[in-house]
Amino acid sequence: MTIIKTNINRRSFLKASALAGGGMMLSFSWLAGCTPTTEEALALPKEWFELNSYIKIGDNGAITLMSPNPEFGSNVKTSMPMILADELDVDWKKVTVEQADFYPERFNRQFTGGSMGILLAWKPLRAAGATARQMLVNAAAQQWSVPAAEITTEAGMLHHKASGKTAGYGEVASLAARLAVPEEVALKEIKDFKIIGSSKKNVDGTDIVSGKPLFGIDYKQEGMLVAMIAHPPAFGLKVKSVDDSAARSMPGIKDVFIFKTLADDYERNGFDTTTFTELVAVVGNSTWEVMNAKKALKIEWEKKADQQVVVNGWGGKKTEVIPGGLESTMTHKTLMDEMSKKKASILRKDGDPEAAFKRAAKILERTYSAPYLAHNTMEPVNCFAHVTADKAELYGPIQAPEFIRNTIAARIGIPKENIHIKLARMGGGFGLRAYGHHMVEAAVISQKVKAPIKMVYTREDDMTYGIYRPTYTATYRAALDKENNLIAFHVKGGGIPEHAVHAMRFPAGAVDNYLAEGWSLDSNITIGAFRAPGSNFIAGAEQSFLDELAELAGKDPIEFRLELLERSKTKPVGEKNDYDPDRYAGVLKLVKEKSQWSEPQPNVHRGVSAYFCHNTYVAEVIDLEITNNKPVVKKVFAAVDCGIVVNPDAAINMGEGAIVDGIGNAFFGEMTFVEGVPQKNNFDKYRMIRQKEAPRSIEVHFLKNEKDPSGLGEPLFPPVFAALANALYKAKGKRYYQQPFLAEDITIG
Amino acid sequence: MAALNLNVNGKKQIVDVDPNTPVLWVLRDHLNLVGTKYGCGIAQCGACTIHLDGVAVRSCQLPVSVIGEKSITTIEGLSESADHPVQQAWLEHDVPQCGYCQAGQIMTAAAFLKEHPNPSDEEIETAMNGNLCRCGTYLRIKAAVKTAAAKS
Numbered sequence: 001m002t003i004i005k006t007n008i009n010r011r012s013f014l015k016a017s018a019l020a021g022g023g024m025m026l027s028f029s030w031l032a033g034c035t036p037t038t039e040e041a042l043a044l045p046k047e048w049f050e051l052n053s054y055i056k057i058g059d060n061g062a063i064t065l066m067s068p069n070p071e072f073g074s075n076v077k078t079s080m081p082m083i084l085a086d087e088l089d090v091d092w093k094k095v096t097v098e099q100a101d102f103y104p105e106r107f108n109r110q111f112t113g114g115s116m117g118i119l120l121a122w123k124p125l126r127a128a129g130a131t132a133r134q135m136l137v138n139a140a141a142q143q144w145s146v147p148a149a150e151i152t153t154e155a156g157m158l159h160h161k162a163s164g165k166t167a168g169y170g171e172v173a174s175l176a177a178r179l180a181v182p183e184e185v186a187l188k189e190i191k192d193f194k195i196i197g198s199s200k201k202n203v204d205g206t207d208i209v210s211g212k213p214l215f216g217i218d219y220k221q222e223g224m225l226v227a228m229i230a231h232p233p234a235f236g237l238k239v240k241s242v243d244d245s246a247a248r249s250m251p252g253i254k255d256v257f258i259f260k261t262l263a264d265d266y267e268r269n270g271f272d273t274t275t276f277t278e279l280v281a282v283v284g285n286s287t288w289e290v291m292n293a294k295k296a297l298k299i300e301w302e303k304k305a306d307q308q309v310v311v312n313g314w315g316g317k318k319t320e321v322i323p324g325g326l327e328s329t330m331t332h333k334t335l336m337d338e339m340s341k342k343k344a345s346i347l348r349k350d351g352d353p354e355a356a357f358k359r360a361a362k363i364l365e366r367t368y369s370a371p372y373l374a375h376n377t378m379e380p381v382n383c384f385a386h387v388t389a390d391k392a393e394l395y396g397p398i399q400a401p402e403f404i405r406n407t408i409a410a411r412i413g414i415p416k417e418n419i420h421i422k423l424a425r426m427g428g429g430f431g432l433r434a435y436g437h438h439m440v441e442a443a444v445i446s447q448k449v450k451a452p453i454k455m456v457y458t459r460e461d462d463m464t465y466g467i468y469r470p471t472y473t474a475t476y477r478a479a480l481d482k483e484n485n486l487i488a489f490h491v492k493g494g495g496i497p498e499h500a501v502h503a504m505r506f507p508a509g510a511v512d513n514y515l516a517e518g519w520s521l522d523s524n525i526t527i528g529a530f531r532a533p534g535s536n537f538i539a540g541a542e543q544s545f546l547d548e549l550a551e552l553a554g555k556d557p558i559e560f561r562l563e564l565l566e567r568s569k570t571k572p573v574g575e576k577n578d579y580d581p582d583r584y585a586g587v588l589k590l591v592k593e594k595s596q597w598s599e600p601q602p603n604v605h606r607g608v609s610a611y612f613c614h615n616t617y618v619a620e621v622i623d624l625e626i627t628n629n630k631p632v633v634k635k636v637f638a639a640v641d642c643g644i645v646v647n648p649d650a651a652i653n654m655g656e657g658a659i660v661d662g663i664g665n666a667f668f669g670e671m672t673f674v675e676g677v678p679q680k681n682n683f684d685k686y687r688m689i690r691q692k693e694a695p696r697s698i699e700v701h702f703l704k705n706e707k708d709p710s711g712l713g714e715p716l717f718p719p720v721f722a723a724l725a726n727a728l729y730k731a732k733g734k735r736y737y738q739q740p741f742l743a744e745d746i747t748i749g
Numbered sequence: 750m751a752a753l754n755l756n757v758n759g760k761k762q763i764v765d766v767d768p769n770t771p772v773l774w775v776l777r778d779h780l781n782l783v784g785t786k787y788g789c790g791i792a793q794c795g796a797c798t799i800h801l802d803g804v805a806v807r808s809c810q811l812p813v814s815v816i817g818e819k820s821i822t823t824i825e826g827l828s829e830s831a832d833h834p835v836q837q838a839w840l841e842h843d844v845p846q847c848g849y850c851q852a853g854q855i856m857t858a859a860a861f862l863k864e865h866p867n868p869s870d871e872e873i874e875t876a877m878n879g880n881l882c883r884c885g886t887y888l889r890i891k892a893a894v895k896t897a898a899a900k901s
Contacts, residue, residue, distance in 0.1 A: 073847030073884050201843050208848035209839045209855060210831040211784015211824030218783035226778070251750070251767065287787075288767065288774040378788050378796060378849040378883045427786075427849030428883045459789045649843055653889065657846055660885025683793035683881065691877040694887035696870075 002187040004123065006131050045170065049177040051132035053106035054084055054125070061156055061170035063090050066100040068107040069117050070399055071204075072429030073657075074713045075650040076117045078203045080125055082646055083118075086195040087129025087188055090156040090169065097203045102401035102421040110423070112399045113434050113529065115614035115711020118646060122708050130185040132176075136169050139176035143167075190644070190706050199649035204425065216396035216424035217382040219454060224384070225254060227445045227455040228290045230280040231465060232301055234676030235525045236326045239278050243298035247282060250296060252289035256282050259444050261437060266410060270313030271403040273435045274322055275466040275526040281445050287456060294458075304524070322524050326676035329371070329471075332496055335521055336473050339494050340367070344519035347503035350573050351513035356488035360479030364552050368476070368541035370739040372671040373469035373530055374678075374686060379427020380462040385442035386452035391418040392443055393452075397426035397433050404436025408443050431529030435467050460681040468671055469530035470495045472537040476545040479513075484553035486564065488513035493538065496523045500534040506584060506612065507546070509577030510568035525673065531661065532714035535613040540666070540721025540739070543609040547726040548735060557608050557726070558592050579612045583641050586703050590639035591619040594701050604634065607726025609719040615710035617641040617703075620659070622695075622723040624731045631731055631748050633663060633695040636723075638716055640700060643707035655700035655716045662720025664689025667742045693748050753813060757782070758826025768814035773797045775813045776823060784824035784852045788881070795880030798853040799823050805860035824852035827859060835859045838897035846884035854880045858894045868898055 045058025056064040065081040065088075081097045102110055108124045111117075133153060140158040141148035144165050152159050156169045207214055232238060244256040261277050268274070280299060284290040307322045357363060383396030392414055398404060401421045409416040426433055442455040457465070474493035481487050489511040493501035503516035530536060550560035562585055569581035588610050592598070600606065603625055610619035623635040636659050645651050668687035672679045680686035700716075725736040742748075755762045757780060764779050771790075776782040776799070785808055788796030792807035799808045800822035827833045831840070835858050845851045854877065861868070861876040868876070873894045882890065 073845075075846070199843075201840065202845060204848065205840050205843060205845065206831045208845045208851050209824075209836040210828070211782075211852045213783045215786075215849060217787065218777075220781065220783075286766075286770075286774065286778045288770045288778070376883060378786070378794065378847065378881065380787065426847060428847045430883075456787075459791075653843060653846060653886065656888055657885035660887055661883075664885070682791055683789045684791055688881050688883065689885070689887075690879075690881065691887045691891065692874045694885070694891075698888060 003184050004127050004130070004187050005184055006127055006181055047174075049173040051135055051173070051177055052128050053103075054128045055088060055132045057169050057173035059170050059173065061094065061168040063088070063095045063156065063169070065095055065097050066107075067097050068100045068110050068121070070110065070112045070401070070423040070426060071099065072112055072397070072399060072426035072433065074112065074117065074654060075202060075647065076112060078200055078650060079118060079646045080121055081203070082195045082200055083122065083125040084129040086193050087126045088133050089153040092195050092200060094156060099423055099425070102405070102423055104402060110401060112429065113431065115616065115714040117711065119615060119708070119710045126187050127185065130187050131181060134182050134185045135176040135179050136172055138179055138182070139172040140167055143172060143175060196644065196646050197648065200647055202650065214425040215379055215427050216384060217379055217427070217456060219384045219395050219424070221384070221386065221452045224452045224454055225283050225285065225449060226287050226290050227281055227283045227442070227453045228294050228458065229441060229455065229461065230282070230294055230297055230299060231276040231461060233464070234301070234326055235466065235673070236304055236324055236676040237301040238304045239280060240300040240302040242280055246296040246298070247293040250289065250293045252285035253293045254283045254285070255449050256280065256293070256297070257448060259448065261440055261444065262407070262411060267310045267312050267317070269403050269406065270311065271400055271435050272407050273437050273467055273526050273528065274309055275437070279441065281448070283445060283449050283453060291458065321522065323522050325524065327523060327525060328674050329672040332471060336369070336471075336494060336496070339519050339521060340473060340475055340492065342519070344492055344494065344517035347501055347516040347518050348508060348574070349515050350508070350511070353488045353490055353513040353515040356513035357477070357479045359481075360487060361482045362480040362552055363477065364549055365475065365477040366545055366548060366737060367473060368544065368737050369473040370471065370537045370540070371669070372471045372525070373665060373669045374463050374671050374680070375428070375430045375432035375467070375530060376463060376686060376688060377426070377428030377430060377432055380459055381438045381457040381465070382455060383438045383442035384452070384454045385439070385446040387412055387414070387443050387447040390414060391420070393420045393422070394439050394443060395422040395424055396439055396442065397424050397429070398436050398439060399426070399429050399431075399433040400436065404439050407436070408440050411440050412443050412447050430531045431533065432467055434529050459683070463681050463686060464678040466526035467528035468525065469536065470498055470527045472500045474500065474538060474541045476541065478545070478549050480553055484555070486511055486549070486553070490515045491542070492517040494519040494521070496521045496525070497527060500538040502534060502538060502578070504576045504578035506568070506579050507564050509572045509574055510564040512573055514573065531658070532613055532718045535611065535714070535718040539609070539611040539613070539718030540725065543611060543719060543722030544725045544735070544737070547607065547722065547729070558588055558597060561588055561610060583617045584610065584612055587617045587619040587639040587641050590701055590703055591621050591637055594639060594699060595621040595637040597621065605727050605730035607723045607728070607730060609722035609726065611715070611719040613718060614714045616712065616715035618715045618719050620716070620719045620723040622720075622727045624727045626731055631728060633724075633748065634697070636695045636698045638698070638700045639703065640712070640716065641703040641705070642712055642715070643705060643709045645702050646709055648702070651702070651712050652700045654712045656698045658714070658716035659698055659720055660689060660694050662717050663695065663724060663748070664693070666721045666724050666739060667693070667748050668740050670740045687742070751814070753816070755813070755816060756818070756820040758822060759820075764813070766813060769812050772799065772808040772811045772813050772816065772821065776808065782823050782825050786849055786852060788850065788853075794850070795857060796850050796853040798856040798880065800856060800860055803860060803863065805857045824856060827855065833859060834901040835862065835893070835897045838893040838900065841896060842889045842893040844886050844889040844893050846886055850880060850882045854882065854890055858890075858897065862894065862898055862901060866898060866901065868894070
């Protein structure tokens with residue numbers, strides 16, 4: 001039995017009323033206006049008792065569980081409460097889930113990103129559920145005058161076998177809520193989980209399919225105005241002047257003004273984007289009126305000079321220079337080629353790579369590259385804000401409310417305790433919404449016009465704002481001896497404005513002579529986290545290279561990788577290898593079995609790839625067929641080791657989505673620039689994967705083990721690029737080195 | 750501005766708007782029907798799909814002035830309580846991830862199935878190709894359309 005100290009979850013026991021700003025729990029009126037379903041209406045209790053910040057139990061046994069993290073589609077709003085419910089030992093059908101507001105005094109890490117949600121919430125949520133259950137048991141023990149240890153629970157009921165006494169949680173909830181919090185509680189044995197590991201439907205499913213207002217862009221409030229912004233059409237430009245005379249005279253328009261998003265001397269955190277710090281706002285009665293007025297603005301832009309900004313991020317405080325100038329993709333390519341030939345920073349070195357290359361029997365060298373990518377969440381950037389003299393209410397899509405609240409406070413001059421951020425369901429995130437510039441912008445606009453406003457970006461504003469996945473390149477070089485053993489491995493990666501080399505990852509540790517180098521170039525085109533940052537490029541490059549290397553060595557690509565992993569396990573090189581060779585090999589073996597790798601089928605062209613990132617191991621096999629001269633992805637097999645799988649069907653859904661996303665970005669994903677201007681601003685130009693191009697089927701298999709769960713949002717994405725490139729090679733007899741593959745010579749159907 | 754009579758989800762509505770206003774914004778801003786989503790504004794993503802006399806159309810590029818007597822159905826009007834066979838199939842397959850595009854997907858599927866009650870895989874792929882899903886739920890969308898076809 002696992003005993004856990006309840007102080008892991010200390011903040012969850014702070015009562016709302018005991019906190020300054022307890023009024024922050026007030027709901028916006030529109031939520032209260034939603035009509036409950038019959039089932040919910042019947043279950044409404046007369047009184048709720050709060051056992052901790054995650055769990056409320058009604059006098060009638062109704063259960064409300066708070067989902068702490070923002071929801072962007074990875075289904076944490078279902079899986080997190082499942083963890084609570086299992087330890088609490090309640091019937092899932094009687095559970096109602098509510099999205100928590102951003103409330104760091106009461107909840108752990110309200111951040112969705114890095115595939116860390118479930119991993120970091122696993123213990124705190126289990127502790128919260130188990131502690132509440134113990135308090136209910138203790139209350140029953142007190143009421144019945146029996147030892148607590150003799151009381152058992154099942155599906156929201158308490159039983160005492162010897163006396164035959166039985167009660168529902170609701171009957172003792174009032175007393176339980178007044179009891180002291182036990183210092184230690186027992187967690188369930190993994191074998192006793194009833195909810196964790198069984199598939200539960202999305203708790204918002206019915207609201208989604210019936211079009212209920214769930215998203216920030218759907219929000220409305222009495223007296224609310226609509227706002228839009230105009231940002232510079234190119235990176236490297238800023239506003240010089242605005243002629244708003246035509247716009248102001250248009251129907252429904254209330255105000256037009258230039259505003260700064262950050263104060264000049266503001267010390268930024270790592271999530272404060274530096275994209276456009278001055279914008280033009282148009283505010284009016286309705287979206288269409290504001291959209292038209294925005295088109296009528298006559299804005300003169302001018303070039304920006306180099307700019308110094310102070311950033312106090314994870315790497316400590318430093319001054320960064322944002323170069324002036326208008327950048328182009330063509331120039332970037334030339335610069336990146338030049339940089340690739342120069343010396344770079346050594347990130348890791350084992351043995352004597354150059355000596356090994358000199359004595360090699362065969363050497364393989366290949367260069368891979370990938371463009372900038374836009375996130376293109378289906379819901380464009382938006383945010384509601386209502387700023388009054390001493391407080392601010394915000395509601396919008398945000399992955400990282402914690403970081404942006406400080407920024408908002410600094411910009412509008414209201415203490416952060418008085419800034420209330422409600423977490424809207426996000427119409428996609430993929431990393432984009434870790435950057436909350438839109439919340440600051442909405443707050444500034446509301447403060448200026450002294451009214452509640454909803455700011456909405458057009459698709460064009462959204463796609464051309466920046467925060468892109470960086471553009472990358474990497475050159476791989478490997479040496480084989482006469483017996484086709486890998487004796488040296490060298491990766492040199494670069495990017496604008498950062499490289500994607502993870503020096504401690506596989507195949508580091510499996511090769512005696514290893515060298516990893518990285519370089520980067522500054523730019524004024526802003527970048528940000530994009531599903532599996534860094535890994536989303538380097539996995540494709542590395543795993544394509546290993547495929548070609550295996551071929552040169554005359555080995556099966558899975559066996560080649562397994563040999564290297566065996567070497568890394570039995571005679572590891574170096575000490576900081578950032579992976580577990582057994583788990584890595586485990587997913588390769590599972591995908592080999594599930595895909596029947598050893599029994600190739602006629603006219604099916606297969607590629608394999610494996611990668612470890614974000615604490616989860618994934619191997620994938622892609623099967624292509626050529627139909628009407630076009631490659632068709634017939635089937636994708638994925639094998640995943642993410643420890644315990646909380647909600648299996650939802651986990652499969654996430655995996656399927658990541659694979660489709662990977663195929664789409666590998667084929668089509670690309671943002672380019674001419675003189676600072678993003679060349680794609682809507683879906684007519686920026687090609688996204690569609691139904692016809694999606695794989696015909698996907699199988700996602702999980703390794704069964706009892707390890708604590710790790711994330712799933714990101715890890716299935718990076719391996720796709722190489723599995724696809726390697727399958728394309730089999731189909732076309734040609735290697736694909738440059739993303740997007742469509743730009744080379746093919747399309748998919 | 751012009752006062753226009755509309756038939757939305759079986760109800761008569763009068764709106765006083767610029768006649769060029771796309772139906773999308775009339776629904777979202779003036780009639781408080783926000784299930785129909787803004788995605789691109791240029792009829793490329795399908796998030797704004799509604800039915801006009803039962804036919805799936807993109808509402809983001811459809812001026813309200815051209816509607817006339819035609820009846821508009823939005824996701825809110827597809828069924829009383831999410832019990833349309835397509836909505837039920839969506840729930841059965843637990844299709845959504847973020848959920849933003851799904852109302853548009855459902856409206857496209859519902860109109861398509863009325864015309865093609867027994868579609869082939871290829872017909873489904875073609876019919877649904879105009880609706881983007883950034884989360885990549887295409888396989889479940891296709892499976893749900895097949896389930897809905899089998900049940901309706």
